[in-house]
Amino acid sequence: MDVLLLFAVIFFAGAASVFFAAKKMKKIGVLGRDINKQKKVFLPEACGIALLVPVWIGIFLIIAFENFNAGFFILGLAVTGCSIIGLFDDLKKKFRGSLSWKARAVPISLFCLAFAFLFSQHWALVPLLALFIVGLAALQNTFAGLNGWEIGSGFIISCFVAALLVTTQFFLLAIVFSAAILGLLFWNFFPAKVFPGDSGTLLIGGMIGCVLVLTGNIMLMAIVFLFYLPHLIDFFVLKLRTNKKDLSQKAIQPYAILENGKLGIPDYPDKKERLDFAKLVIKIFGPMKEWQVVSVIWLIVFLNCLFWFLAFIFARNIFW
Secondary structure (H helix, E strand, O other): OOOHHHHHHHHHHHHHHHHHHHHHHHHHHHHEEEOOOOOEEEEEEEHHHHHHHHHHHHHHHHHOOOOOOHHHHHHHHHHHHHHHEEEEHHHHHHHHOOOOHHHHHHHHHHHHHHHHHOOOOOOOHHHHHHHHHHHHHHHHHOOOOOOHHHHHHHHHHHHHHHHHOOOOHHHHHHHHHHHHHHHHHHHOOOOOOOOHHHHHHHHHHHHHHHHHHOOOHHHHOOOOOHHHHHHHHHHHHHHHOOHHHHOOOOOOOOEOOOOOOEEEOOOOOOOOOOOOOHHHHHHOOEEOOOHHHHHHHHHHHHHHHHHHHHHHHHHHHHHH
16 A cells, blocks of 8 residues: 555545534534634634544555454544543533543543453553553643644654554554644644644544554553653643642643733742743743744654654664
């Protein structure tokens, strides 16, 4: 199967699916304010659910024309379940308030446990593999807040995952994921036209986690986990340490919008520092335009992935 053709088909299918999903969300009133703009801008939310369309198209194309693997179909079911849970949370947030963490974590954990049970090489690894998938989905979901931040980061990581899998039967599946994510990023980069919602971020993290579990290669899983090092720093070193009571940053406006349109760190009433990865970038470089902050974060994610990718290639050549 021609890789470029497959990528193009899935990209256009993804971009078209997001477009129609955005129209539907706007029609039913699932809108969210883009809080980092000087003017009031409201965008369709939960459009990440549209990625299920290109992902399933890609899975069926691979199964039909390249490699019949029942694991690909089961992977599709697992990430569909994760994305639907995210969609329920997206919709409930707009009309009745967010789902509790248990209401989200329990079904997602069950999907991941079932997937890990089916493809684990040893029963003792099942909890760890499930935790790996859940962990990537959660990290993908927490690394967010600015136009294109989470989706662009997910695209970069998915491309490096594809590079890791280039000689395996899972390469085309990784290409499908990357193309689908790019289709969403087309509408989500600055200035964003849509928001992905939890249905998009959980799906992206879940896809990446599941395909690594399918490989059965623990070393590859470890390398991909290190791809998420900036996400780990964002949550455990910054948010959890400086803003434990408001990890989602909803209680107080997370960024100050200056007169020149740049983003800065707000002056909090209690004078306590509240950091996330974007505010850390602003703290280091000073106030910046939203797209500039995201560009710096993308560069950091890219360089982090490149470092671990090259380290893996070097170690493989030396020791294997």
